[in-house]
Amino acid sequence: MNIKEYLRPDSLQQANELLSENGAVIIGGGAFMHLGDLEIEKAIDLQNLGLHYVEENNEFIEIGAMTTLRELEMNSIINKSFSGILSKAAASIMGVQVRNIATIGGSIYGKYGFSDLLTALLALNAQVELYNAGLMSLESYLESSMDKDIILKVRISKGVSKAYFECFKKVSADFSVLNTAAAIVKGKLRICVGARPARVRLAKGAMSFLNIIDSTNTAAEMAGILASEEIQFGSDIRASAEYRKELCRTLVKRCVLEVLQ
Amino acid sequence: MKIEININNNSKCIEINPSETLYEVLHRCGVTSVKKACGTSSCGICTVLLDGRPIPSCSFLAAKADGHHITTIEGVQEEANSLGALMNGEGAVQCGFCTPGFLLTVIAMKKELSNPDEQQIKNYLVGNLCRCTGYEGQLRAVKRYMGVSK
Numbered sequence: 102m103n104i105k106e107y108l109r110p111d112s113l114q115q116a117n118e119l120l121s122e123n124g125a126v127i128i129g130g131g132a133f134m135h136l137g138d139l140e141i142e143k144a145i146d147l148q149n150l151g152l153h154y155v156e157e158n159n160e161f162i163e164i165g166a167m168t169t170l171r172e173l174e175m176n177s178i179i180n181k182s183f184s185g186i187l188s189k190a191a192a193s194i195m196g197v198q199v200r201n202i203a204t205i206g207g208s209i210y211g212k213y214g215f216s217d218l219l220t221a222l223l224a225l226n227a228q229v230e231l232y233n234a235g236l237m238s239l240e241s242y243l244e245s246s247m248d249k250d251i252i253l254k255v256r257i258s259k260g261v262s263k264a265y266f267e268c269f270k271k272v273s274a275d276f277s278v279l280n281t282a283a284a285i286v287k288g289k290l291r292i293c294v295g296a297r298p299a300r301v302r303l304a305k306g307a308m309s310f311l312n313i314i315d316s317t318n319t320a321a322e323m324a325g326i327l328a329s330e331e332i333q334f335g336s337d338i339r340a341s342a343e344y345r346k347e348l349c350r351t352l353v354k355r356c357v358l359e360v361l362q
Numbered sequence: 363m364k365i366e367i368n369i370n371n372n373s374k375c376i377e378i379n380p381s382e383t384l385y386e387v388l389h390r391c392g393v394t395s396v397k398k399a400c401g402t403s404s405c406g407i408c409t410v411l412l413d414g415r416p417i418p419s420c421s422f423l424a425a426k427a428d429g430h431h432i433t434t435i436e437g438v439q440e441e442a443n444s445l446g447a448l449m450n451g452e453g454a455v456q457c458g459f460c461t462p463g464f465l466l467t468v469i470a471m472k473k474e475l476s477n478p479d480e481q482q483i484k485n486y487l488v489g490n491l492c493r494c495t496g497y498e499g500q501l502r503a504v505k506r507y508m509g510v511s512k
């Protein structure tokens with residue numbers, strides 16, 4: 102990564118103006134950007150803009166974009182909310198060293214296929230607030246191809262009654278071969294499958310079908326089957342598409358059992 | 363650009379290139395105990411403490427360290443000596459290349475976690491790879507250092 106100029110703006114407005122210039126990019130923790138061969142004219146560090154927080158009110162929990170994965174793992178509000186799945190997903194990522202620098206903002210903006218955090222966030226029906234585009238669902242954000250913008254925060258409604266996250270890694274500090282999450286949000290079941298190895302997706306067929314089944318065991322079994330049939334899987338160095346499909350049945354079943362019990 | 367950092371309790375004002383990593387700047391300042399291996403923040407060899415927290419100095423921009431305290435093994439001599447002696451006693455050191463990063467991570471863990479169990483210790487040390495020892499001796503030494511009985 103080659104950076105010509107490093108800037109630490111004092112206001113969001115200034116950051117946004119700088120970002121509109123050619124070759125300007127936001128730097129989160131810089132952990133992932135460091136891996137690329139980027140030529141950066143202006144690196145904009147958001148560390149002076151107060152985007153480092155976890156806040157709670159009666160309706161939401163909000164997480165500032167510069168909050169690190171380690172903070173998600175350790176923060177007491179995050180630990181006790183959403184059945185702890187955000188902390189669990191964050192804790193599954195690499196070692197403490199990476200988690201001490203990687204941010205939630207960088208994890209969302211990257212839209213990485215391998216992401217463990219996005220799978221948990223999407224199951225929780227999180228929203229993302231951007232400086233220009235405003236507040237939108239994470240689902241819409243992941244599907245959009247937007248202009249450069251600044252992620253300010255993530256907002257998660259407290260209407261989550263139960264949630265569960267599971268990932269399968271060959272060794273602890275590797276990318277997941279597959280990850281899955283389920284959550285009951287405002288009475289409705291959500292199921293996500295990520296690291297397929299493409300970006301996380303909602304298993305919408307399974308979700309709508311399951312919302313009408315009573316028996317927990319049958320529902321969990323069916324969820325695994327439906328999700329593995331409707332989601333597309335790919336092959337890479339970690340696993341074949343066929344292997345991921347089998348894994349999906351088991352992991353989704355486990356997640357659904359956990360949230361329905 | 364200029365940054366002000368405190369390295370092992372010495373404040374310094376340093377002229378850096380904005381692309382430089384913290385590892386590169388530390389070496390330029392003569393702090394050569396910090397080693398580098400993967401260059402992708404995957405192995406933990408280059409670990410230093412930023413305000414007491416372990417970070418991968420190979421992937422962390424020096425510009426981001428502006429205004430912060432950096433601790434390397436030179437800054438924690440006493441703790442490093444006692445942990446190092448336990449590691450030697452358990453046959454937990456071979457080539458020694460990963461040792462400074464490993465010791466720093468353990469020293470940070472002791473401050474961060476009170477009374478961890480074996481699994482918590484293992485989880486904390488996931489990011490520190492050692493290609494010589496097979497981890498068993500290290501784990502024994504770390505458990506003794508942390509005062510974990512089982």
Ligand SMILES: Cc1cc2nc3c(=O)[nH]c(=O)nc-3n(C[C@H](O)[C@H](O)[C@H](O)COP(=O)(O)OP(=O)(O)OC[C@H]3O[C@@H](n4cnc5c(N)ncnc54)[C@H](O)[C@@H]3O)c2cc1C
Nearest residue numbers: 127129130131132133134203204206207208210216217252
């Ligand atoms: C070696 C390694 C292994 C990893 N393994 C895993 C894993 O197993 N599972 C997993 O889920 N994740 C993994 N990650 C990814 C990690 O969890 C983060 O998602 C990633 O590092 C991005 O976070 P960052 O803060 O470092 O972002 P950066 O690298 O700083 O930025 C990433 C992108 O986001 C943009 N950006 C950053 N912040 C903002 C913002 N606020 N607004 C707009 N744009 C922004 C940047 O311009 C850049 O394009 C790994 C990362 C590394 C380095």
